[in-house]
Amino acid sequence: MKISTSWIREYTKIPEDSDSLYKLLESFAEQCVDIDYIKEYGTNLKDIKVGEIIKIIKHPNADKLKITEVRLSKNKTVQIVTGANNIYIGMVCPVIEHGGILPNGTTIKSTPLRGVQSEGMLCAEDELLLGEDHSGIMDLGNEYKKYVGESLDKFFYDVIIDIDNKIISNRPDLFSHRGIAREFSAINNSKFNNLKLKGLQDQSKLQKSINIDILDKDFCTRYIGVIVKDIIVDDSPLWIKQKLKKIGLKSINNIVDISNLVLAEIGQPLHIFDLDKIGGENTTILVRKSKEKETITTLDSKERKLTKNNYVIANKEKALGIAGIMGGKYSEIDANTKNILIESATFDPVMIRKSSKSINLRSEASLRYEKGLPQNFAYEGMLYALELIFNLTKGKQYSKIVDIISKNQESTDNINFEFSKIEKVLGIKIAPKEVINILHKLNFKSEIKNNIITILIPKERRDIKESVDIIEEIGRIYGYQKIPLKNPVLETTPIIRNISYEIEREIKKILVSESSWEIKTYSFINENLLKRTLIHDSSLIKIINPYSEEYTHLRNILLPSMLSTVEKNIRNEDTFSLFEIANTYNKSDTELPLEELKLCISAYSKNKKIETFFVIKKYLNDIKTYLNIDEEFEYIKGSENKYAIYNQSAKIYLHKELIGEINNIHPTVRENFNIAGNLTVTEINVEILKKYIKKSFLHKSISKYPIVIEDINITYSEEYTAEEIIKSIKNNYLKEIRIIDIYKGKPLNENQTSLTVRLIFENFEKTFITEEIKESINEIKTNLLNKFENIIFR
Amino acid sequence: MTDIKLLAKNLSNIENEALDKIQSCNNLDRLKQLRSKYFGKDSDISKILSNIKYIRNNEEKKTIGEYSNKIKSNIQSQISDKEAILKNIQIEEEISRNIDISLNKFETNIGSLHPVTQMIDILVETFQYFGFSVVSGPEIETDWFCFQSLNLDINHPARDMQDTFYIEENHILPRTHTSSVQIRTMLNEKPPIRIIAPGKVYRNENQDQRHTFMFYQYEGLIIDKTTNISDLKSILTTALRNIFDNSDIELRLRHSFFPYTEPSFEIDATCMVCLGKGCKVCSNKGWIELLGAGMVHPQVLRNVNIDPNVYQGFAFGGGPERLFMVKNMIDDLRLFYENDLKFLSQFRKI
Structure with missing residues (x-):
């Protein structure tokens, strides 16, 4: 909302010189409402x-x-x-x-x-x-x-400020120059001169009344109407034109300009009807809910289909305007208008908001109504409008002022609380005299008796409901910058460890140190992305009002977004690994969807010789080791997912529980994402992983005797996996088995693999003698030979 | 009968042969072989000495014994000397070798944490100094936890500030702020409460340099019997000085409005680029807006069954992206979610 500082000057004295003015504006932004921008108007007019x-x-x-x-x-x-x-x-x-x-x-x-x-x-x-x-x-x-x-x-010359409406959304009184001027007077500690309205002329001679029927008393809590006759519609005087121009409004004619001026000055929306277009002086004004299929062409010349949430001002025949939002084109003031009906009303903020939202129409009037205007503004607005109309249009009041209060507005009359509460909240002692002065500047009357402060709340301050509301007023005008810094005294309370957060952090740490990059992608996906990934899933949770076609559903899998990200980076890098830890969302029986923390890692290599599958497998095993999970992951070959190459995929189990899969991505999917080269992706459920993390290390005794290391080489054919063979190596003294080399190629047959395994023996009782080791190895070899045909030791 | 002269002759031959070989030996492995050749179980010397037992004459036995020991120790010491020489040569050789220290033969092998993770780490670490616990809550929330409990009734105009995505109209929604975690924590824990809750939030607003429909927030909350605005200022000043590693930073509390706090503030910090003088980064204001904060509204406390006459405290919240952007002079929020390695690789950190 634009505010003219010279208009403010009509209410309170503020500095003339630019430096002091700008300083005051800075305080204003700090203590009242932030200023989006400051603009000078009427500059360079010296000549x-x-x-x-x-x-x-x-x-x-x-x-x-x-x-x-x-x-x-x-x-x-x-x-x-x-x-x-x-x-x-x-x-x-x-x-x-x-x-x-x-x-x-x-x-x-x-x-x-x-x-x-x-x-x-x-x-x-x-x-x-x-x-x-x-x-x-x-x-x-x-x-x-x-x-x-x-x-x-x-x-x-003027300085125009544009203030941030959002911050004053609880302050309908501030959507006006008068309201803002009161704030300036409090911040600047200068006298506030309220608008002086002349009051009404003698009403006793006026017999004529107006038929006004408020059909929805919850919606329209006050309606003031008056008929003025014999006006002359003309251009506004320069001062009105300039005032409106400075705050971004166009001058239309004296009547319309007056209603805009009242709005900008005291914040009360008015509506002025051409009396002769709405049925003349004996018409009936109705405030009612809109009827089914009712339409109206508003002042902006748009035809609007009304909804059940709209309220209209109507006569018996038809709707004349959308109440509190915008008038109808039909009853608009034009150059030939002679007689008018002025409306100044108070409407329910929530219903106005619903009404305005339902037809997606907001106006300067609805902006104010939906904040909850005080009823007394309606009366002041009417008085001010009449004063201006009598002065500027030669119009004469024809009817009585008809003022219907259908429902009294709820408001707080006074508040009292212990004076010491001010210090308890602000953290600084402010003298009683100063507190009273600050409140006075803001139009609150207050007194302190027996350490209890009692404050009288003015009608326009509908935001004030309890002690902290008053303390905020005191604090901001006193100035938060005066509150000193000190070492806070806090009650001792232990930090509660957050295991999930810590584990997530540890996984990230290990992956980053392994040369993987953390990414963060949007939680929303669409069906097309799933289609490209060859996933068909109708169970995704839908967003009613998505951001765009691209982001229509909550994802229950991270892999598709991972593929898009790989696609995006492929132009710049030949080999890279990415990972993301994020929640996935699935429908559930409970009120809220099931959120599960998933880890997705990808490894890409343009060079097909690099077996990305094993890069990922190493990452997974490193994570397992780093997180101190005792059990090994169990990899079972195969995958039902269409995006996976069956023969190059595995399901991953931990303690017999499926935690995810590791997949070489199918060429069709790779092509859909323009990815040439090897790509392996794993996605595992961190929630399950979490269950098996050993929380404490129990010390195990270590042997004093030297370990013995022996390497054996096993050549086996395709019918067996390395894992099967290694799992069959058993011996009482065996402490650890490590794979140190895997070889395929000449001079081996095509279906043969040569595996070099390091066996580490440990004895807690004595030093091994050579024969014992030889015996153990022989035993191991014999066992293997019994179990696997055609394996050869070298 | 054993001829001691022959024995002596043999020993002498062995000695000569050994000394020759030691003399001409020029590597340590070969020397090791020589040592076992002359001193191992089956060495020639041992073989010869095994014949000594057949000598009957003790005098002779003693003579030949002494002679053999003399030869053995001579060979032994020759080997040791040679070993010392060879070792020396080897060391000399190794240390005289030059390497081109300008080369990198192995590429850097670390990735990077996402900037948001990096910033959350700093935040968590910072607030843990003050005894804040890290908590999290669901991203998909009910209207009550996200709005109503925070004084944001369905028709509250302030809801316009937070354009909401809905999963079920006016009921189930991706949270628009992490303040819902406040509510969940206050319902479950008894004061004193001190938490920091980082997490994803969602708002249905147009994407531009300053907006993305998904971003992160961190929510902080203290509830106890005494914590006031002076404490808020002090804790947040210390925290932000720590986060920006700059002890000259001052905070400015600017009056603002949030339905869930009263009083409410926007918190600005001295612009770190110009130190308040005014520059492009702070649009000549000298201040940079960093987060929102305020004293928890008594109605919010009542909503979670905490007595506002006994307990009070403050809450604050902001975006880790915003802090990271200010810290690293980034001017486009969207970069955080484009995941371009060219961007991510500028902030390598574990």
Whole structure:
């Protein structure tokens, strides 16, 4: 919302000089509401003077030009040639003389125009950057006559601030210049001069009433209406135009501008109907819920289909406007309007919000109504509007003011609490006198008795409900920067360890040190991504209002996003590994979906010779070792997933529980993701892994006697796996078995593999003698030979 | 009968042969072989000496014994000397060899933690100094935990600040902030409570340099009998000084509005680039907005059955991405979720 600081000055004194003003604005942003930007208005007008046209003659050589004599002071006039049509004798307008510089930087020179010397220029609005109008010379109006010769910057310069509406969404009173001005007065500690409304003229002579029927009393809690007759619709005076222009509003006509001015000044939306278009003085105004299939064309010329959540202002025939949101085109004020009905009402914020959301239409009015305007604003708004209309349009009040309060607004009258609570929350002692002064500046009356502070809440402060609301007011105006830093005294409480977090962290640590990169992808996927991965899954959880077609469902698998990420990086790297730890989401019987922490690791190599499968397997085994899981992972060959190559995949079990799979990705899927080369991906359930992590290390005694290391070489054929063979190696003294070499190729047969295994023997009682080891190895070999045919020892 | 002269002659021959061989030996392995050749179980000397037992004359026996010992110790010492020489040569050889220290023969073999993980690590470490525990909660929440319990009724205008994705209309949703973890913790634990809750959050807003529909938040909460705004300022100042490794950072509490805190603030820190003088990074403000905070609203405490007349405390929350962006001068949030290794590789860390 845009706020004009010169408008604020009508209520309270704020610094004139730019440095002090900007300093105050900084405090304002800190203590009241953040400022999105600050903009200067009416700058570079020093050379533009107020002038009065005292003589106009025809140009001898050009039909379209006129020669004017313009008065710039008591005894100084200049001759200016102009092509404008709207000039008249006595017109007061902006003038720039020879040598002067326009706001856009152009220097004006005295030049002959078709043979007649022009010593300057009469200016249009747009030339001064004070508007868009270029249809004629800017008419300053009679009120400027007394300023002839003075520089224009004095009257037009302003500093406009745009404030962040979100922060004041609980403060409907601040959606107005008057409300903001009160804050300035509190922050600047300067006097606040409230808007002085003249009050009503004698109402007793007015007999005429208006039929107003509020059908939904929860929705419309107050409705004030009045009929004004014999108005003259015209242009607004310059001061209104300028005020509106500065805050980004276009001047329409005096009537519409007045309603906008009241809105900007005190925050009360008004609606003004052309009385003759809505049935004349005997019409009935209804405030009701919209009917089924009802439509209305709003002021913005759009036809709106109303919903069951809308409320309308109507006469007996039809809807005249969407209540609290936007009026109807049909009853709009136009140049011929003579008689009007002014509406100033209070509506329920929640219903306004629903109504506005249901047709996706927000307006300056609904913006304020949905914050919960106080009922007294409706009355003040009406008074102010009438005052302006009587002054500016020659209109006369025709009816009584009909004021219906259908439901009294709930509000807090007063609050009391222990004075010491202020210090308890803020952490600083503030003197009672200062507290009372701060509250006074914000329009709260307060007193302190027996250490209890009692505060009277003004009607417009509907946000104040309990002690902390008051303490916030005191704190921000006092200034949070005055609260000192100190070493906090905290109660002792032990840190509760979060095992899940720690494990996640450990897994990341090991993978990163193994040259894998952590990625984070979106939790949302779509069916197309699944299709590319050859997954068909109708059980995914759907998002009702997705961000885009690409992100329609919650994922229950990390692999597809992993493939996309591999695809993205393949242009830059030949070999890399990525991993992600994230939740997956599955439907469940409970209220909330089942969230499970999954780990997905990929290894890619452009070079097909690098067996990425075993890279991943090493990672998994390293994780297992690092996390201190006792049991080995069990790999069972095969996978039902279409994205996997069956013969190059395995299901992974831990303590007989399936924790995931390791898959070489199927060429079709690889092609779908434009991935050429080897790609292995594993996805495992961290929740299951977590169950088997040994939490403590129990010390095992170690042997004092030296270990003995013996390597044996086993050549076996394809019918067996290395794992089967190794698992069959058993001996009482055997402490550990390690694979140290696997070889395929010449001079072996094609289906043969040579495996070199290191056997480590340990004895707790004595040093081994050579014969014992020889015996053990023989025993091992004999066992293997009995179990596996055709294996050869070398 | 054994001829001691012949024995002596043989021994002398062996000695000569040995000394020759030792003399000409130029490597340590060969020397080792020589040692076992002359001193092993089946060495020639042993064989000869095994004949001594047939000598009857003790005088002769003694003479030949002494002679053989003399030869043995001579060979022994020759080997030892030679060994010392050869070892020396070997060391000389090794240490005189040059390597090209400018080469890298093995590539760096570490990946990197995602920047968000890196920042969360710093946050967790920092707040653990103050005794905060790390907690987590579900990402998919009910309306009550995400909104209603936090004073955000269904028609609260402040809901506009958080455009929500829905799984079930107005009921089940991906959380829009980590404040739901606050509520879950307060329902389950008794004060004093001190937690930090990092995690993913989701908002249905247009993606641009400053917005992504999924991002991270960290939520902090203290509830006890005394913690006040001065404590909030002190703890967050220390924390942010630690996070940015800069003790000149000051905080500014700017009045703000959140339905779940009262008073509420936006917290700005001195711009680390210009130290408050004003620069491009802080849009000439001298301050950088980092997080939101406030004293927990008494109604929120009532909602979780904590008596606001006895307990109070503060909550704060912000984005780890934001901290990381400020720290590393990154100007586009979307980079965090594009997962381009060219971006990720700039922040290598385990």
